[in-house]
Amino acid sequence: MGSCKEKEESTPMCAWVQEPIIIGAGPSGLAVSACLSEHGIPSVILERSNCIASLWQQRTYDRLKLHLPKRFCALPLLGFPLNFPKYPTKEQFISYMEDYATHFSIKPKFNQNVQSAKFDSSCGYWRVKTLDMEYNSRWLIVATGENAEPIIPEIVGIERFDGRVVHTSEYRSGSYFKNHKVLVIGCGNSGMEISLDLCRHKAVPHLVVRNTVHVLPREMFGISSFGLAMALLKLFPLSVVDKFLLLMSYFTLGNTEKLGLHRPKTGPMEHKNVTGKTPVLDVGALSKIKSGKIKVMVGVKEITTNGAKFMDGQEKEFDSIILATGYKSNVPSWLKGCDFFTKDGMPRTPFPNGWKGENGLYTVGFTRRGLLGTASDANKIAKDIADQWRPSEDWKSISNSQVILLKNCNKNKF
Numbered sequence: 259m260g261s262c263k264e265k266e267e268s269t270p271m272c273a274w275v276q277e278p279i280i281i282g283a284g285p286s287g288l289a290v291s292a293c294l295s296e297h298g299i300p301s302v303i304l305e306r307s308n309c310i311a312s313l314w315q316q317r318t319y320d321r322l323k324l325h326l327p328k329r330f331c332a333l334p335l336l337g338f339p340l341n342f343p344k345y346p347t348k349e350q351f352i353s354y355m356e357d358y359a360t361h362f363s364i365k366p367k368f369n370q371n372v373q374s375a376k377f378d379s380s381c382g383y384w385r386v387k388t389l390d391m392e393y394n395s396r397w398l399i400v401a402t403g404e405n406a407e408p409i410i411p412e413i414v415g416i417e418r419f420d421g422r423v424v425h426t427s428e429y430r431s432g433s434y435f436k437n438h439k440v441l442v443i444g445c446g447n448s449g450m451e452i453s454l455d456l457c458r459h460k461a462v463p464h465l466v467v468r469n470t471v472h473v474l475p476r477e478m479f480g481i482s483s484f485g486l487a488m489a490l491l492k493l494f495p496l497s498v499v500d501k502f503l504l505l506m507s508y509f510t511l512g513n514t515e516k517l518g519l520h521r522p523k524t525g526p527m528e529h530k531n532v533t534g535k536t537p538v539l540d541v542g543a544l545s546k547i548k549s550g551k552i553k554v555m556v557g558v559k560e561i562t563t564n565g566a567k568f569m570d571g572q573e574k575e576f577d578s579i580i581l582a583t584g585y586k587s588n589v590p591s592w593l594k595g596c597d598f599f600t601k602d603g604m605p606r607t608p609f610p611n612g613w614k615g616e617n618g619l620y621t622v623g624f625t626r627r628g629l630l631g632t633a634s635d636a637n638k639i640a641k642d643i644a645d646q647w648r649p650s651e652d653w654k655s656i657s658n659s660q661v662i663l664l665k666n667c668n669k670n671k672f
């Protein structure tokens with residue numbers, strides 16, 4: 259058994275691992291690792307941050323609760339504690355993730371930011387590079403998420419704005435913004451909820467609604483709108499379910515068009531299927547819009563030193579700007595020589611068939627269906643790898659109880 263463990267100048271240490279490599283220790287990475295362990299298969303998880311579920315721990319606002327009821331957000335094999343509420347808080351979700359990792363003895367390798375991964379056809383292994391290590395395995399599972407990087411749009415003049423500009427990934431609570439006039443750009447779930455949070459901290463949010471948006475009540479008849487839609491879709495065509503959702507929204511929320519929130523031409527479920535855009539589930543922002551506490555603005559024309567000019571000719575002063583402009587996948591920046599993903603970092607083949615590529619490549623959590631899609635992917639991947647898994651006696655356990663064999667790396671191949 260050769261080794262390339264001696265660290266050379268600018269050459270990372272190299273490990274050939276018998277088990278699948280999972281990139282990302284978010285809910286999807288943990289779910290697939292747990293499903294693999296049910297089949298007796300260990301895994302190596304590489305995570306760029308210093309904790310599990312880093313999106314939830316480090317990049318979400320304090321008042322966040324799961325948007326969907328917990329029964330739609332449970333990971334495979336271990337559900338939420340029974341005493342958790344229907345919509346667990348961010349802290350509860352994180353504690354569930356931590357218990358999940360402990361239960362399945364999942365120990366990711368932290369501070370391992372994957373910079374490139376490429377299939378080496380000469381040896382049939384995926385070669386995965388972080389700053390200080392090269393890992394090689396027959397299987398590569400991409401679990402880096404649909405929300406890996408914040409989207410920072412180009413907005414004319416934003417560089418000259420004197421106040422604070424933050425993306426929602428940096429926003430924790432409205433306490434900093436007390437008495438501020440705040441421009442919130444983007445009206446998805448995050449933009450709406452942060453505007454509500456700003457109201458509660460006595461700030462004055464102005465919500466920019468540039469595109470059409472479907473707002474639905476979070477619940478109808480005491481049942482979550484999402485759960486109701488899922489149940490109805492088993493019985494009726496999509497168009498009928500969409501009509502029902504729109505009718506119920508009209509009776510519960512009123513005519514949102516009058517508030518400046520124009521609906522897309524297609525219904526909420528069809529719109530999500532076609533564009534991937536989730537309807538906004540209202541948790542109170544709409545009543546603040548109705549009472550004028552949250553002001554709806556049309557698109558921004560340009561940002562000035564102390565405010566913004568809008569497409570309808572209005573000009574207003576602001577103290578701060580919050581970019582609720584969403585997130586994107588980062589897969590194209592590190593996965594090389596493979597056309598399984600689009601340039602936007604999503605699998606070309608949509609759900610339910612986007613979980614498996616060629617040469618031992620898998621993806622989990624890229625279904626545009628949140629944690630429900632994660633559970634479905636994780637089970638399929640584990641079963642597929644279990645059918646191929648032939649553990650070898652030759653592999654030696656050398657670190658973290660994971661079986662790692664060190665060999666000479668063919669550095670020219672990567």
Ligand SMILES: Cc1cc2nc3c(=O)[nH]c(=O)nc-3n(C[C@H](O)[C@H](O)[C@H](O)COP(=O)(O)OP(=O)(O)OC[C@H]3O[C@@H](n4cnc5c(N)ncnc54)[C@H](O)[C@@H]3O)c2cc1C
Binds near residue numbers: 282314325330588
């Ligand atoms: C505010 C907000 C609220 C949400 N609410 C819900 C909800 O109620 N229900 C629901 O189902 N979904 C919800 N979602 C969607 C949610 O993001 C996912 O369901 C869930 O976090 C996806 O898990 P994931 O593991 O696929 O991705 P992530 O949670 O994003 O985890 C991916 C992990 O990969 C790591 N990573 C990324 N790139 C690299 C790299 N190059 N090298 C190493 N590691 C890397 C990241 O650091 C991260 O830890 C919400 C999302 C947001 C932003």
